[in-house]
Amino acid sequence: MGLCIKNANILGKKADVLIEGDRIVAIGKIDEYIDGCGVIQADGLTLLPAFVDMHTHLREPGFEGKETIATGSMAAVAGGYASVCCMPNTKPVTDNPYIVKYIIDRAKEADKARVYPIGAISVGLKGETMAEMGKMKSAGAVAMSDDGQPVTTAQMMRLALEYAKDFNLLLISHCEDKGLVGEGVMNEGYNSTRFGLKGIPSAAEDVMIAREIILAEMLGTRVHIAHVSTASGVQLIREAKARGVKVTAETCPHYIAGTDDLVAGYNTMAKVNPPLREEKDRQAVIAGLADGTIDCIATDHAPHTKEDKNCEFNFAANGISGIETAFALCYTYLVDSGIMSLDKLSGLMTKTPAEIVGIPYGQIEVGGLADLTLVDLDAKYTIDGSKFYSKGKNTPFDGFVVKGKVKYTVVGGKIKYQSEDVQ
Ligand code: DOR
Numbered sequence: 001m002g003l004c005i006k007n008a009n010i011l012g013k014k015a016d017v018l019i020e021g022d023r024i025v026a027i028g029k030i031d032e033y034i035d036g037c038g039v040i041q042a043d044g045l046t047l048l049p050a051f052v053d054m055h056t057h058l059r060e061p062g063f064e065g066k067e068t069i070a071t072g073s074m075a076a077v078a079g080g081y082a083s084v085c086c087m088p089n090t091k092p093v094t095d096n097p098y099i100v101k102y103i104i105d106r107a108k109e110a111d112k113a114r115v116y117p118i119g120a121i122s123v124g125l126k127g128e129t130m131a132e133m134g135k136m137k138s139a140g141a142v143a144m145s146d147d148g149q150p151v152t153t154a155q156m157m158r159l160a161l162e163y164a165k166d167f168n169l170l171l172i173s174h175c176e177d178k179g180l181v182g183e184g185v186m187n188e189g190y191n192s193t194r195f196g197l198k199g200i201p202s203a204a205e206d207v208m209i210a211r212e213i214i215l216a217e218m219l220g221t222r223v224h225i226a227h228v229s230t231a232s233g234v235q236l237i238r239e240a241k242a243r244g245v246k247v248t249a250e251t252c253p254h255y256i257a258g259t260d261d262l263v264a265g266y267n268t269m270a271k272v273n274p275p276l277r278e279e280k281d282r283q284a285v286i287a288g289l290a291d292g293t294i295d296c297i298a299t300d301h302a303p304h305t306k307e308d309k310n311c312e313f314n315f316a317a318n319g320i321s322g323i324e325t326a327f328a329l330c331y332t333y334l335v336d337s338g339i340m341s342l343d344k345l346s347g348l349m350t351k352t353p354a355e356i357v358g359i360p361y362g363q364i365e366v367g368g369l370a371d372l373t374l375v376d377l378d379a380k381y382t383i384d385g386s387k388f389y390s391k392g393k394n395t396p397f398d399g400f401v402v403k404g405k406v407k408y409t410v411v412g413g414k415i416k417y418q419s420e421d422v423q
């Protein structure tokens, strides 16, 4: 038994990797045939620790038309992800230990990626009453967030941060000031004027980032900022980190690869919250990743149905189905373009998010967890959302030519995904 990955590229060197159970037991030249051992011929492929997504929407329970735990975790492994943390904006909301347990059970049945539920901060995501953090943690929740909705009052956020500290749980903040958003549907700026659409100013995100920083600083607690999209938000986090505030942050592939130019033609696929911003913001987000201000990349995979998107821009749902294009977009825009090394990108997509949440992740070393992905870095292809495993085909990156294709994903020593074009 076991699995042998032959002739993979590991940080520039060719080697074989032998896996037994869920662990790597040898790395080097493995010549002898091991009885019953599976083999992956990895010539020309690069081996990486499989990615960890700390921000995914799996939609189940309640919105199975958009995604299920089975389809979402299949999409995850197809994207090279071994682990996903799923957000609580389900129906019913994941605000109690029973739903947490339900998600964990369904994920076990699906048997693809590891699924870690995130519990709601407030009952029903209403921002009024604290949800049962301790009980949800005992049931397996790894973090708390009202993602999809901001925690409206600073007092509620203060309480949540204090509780989260006591339970040693990460608190993830979706930063959005609803008053400043108003009826806005896209980034406020030149393009919103051009398209005649109501805008969402950067300040709608920034004032909440500033609030979370001030609260975390006052309380000495840590806080994690979800999906950072603005240049000014990056700067707030940079300054907070410089004075020792325990703030961490993520951004998403769509803020690295796209701007609000993609909204042209009222393309609802490009409607997302926070909205795609301007080139200066995209550059600042990338600079934030490069200098460590932004700690990691999360997908904010937000699958929606055709009907959710096939309507007037003002009424379309927010979100991008992103877990199957995350690696290729990041590789193309960050590594192939010469901004950072593959090793740095790998850290942003695996080790750092796993450490922020406190969950296991693959490590290519003897004794390391065999959560691995094999990618073809030279494969150039055109993104086609209609081919996604996810039920959500909603991507604004259709037609984008990218490099970097996931060929295999191994979770706990078992092959969970193999691309159709490998034998
Ligand atoms: O665009 C988004 N979609 N942003 C969010 O915060 C929530 C998400 C969703 O659940 O669809």
Ligand code: ZN
Residues within 6 Å of the ligand: 147, 148, 149, 174, 226, 227, 273, 274
């Ligand atoms: Zn969010």
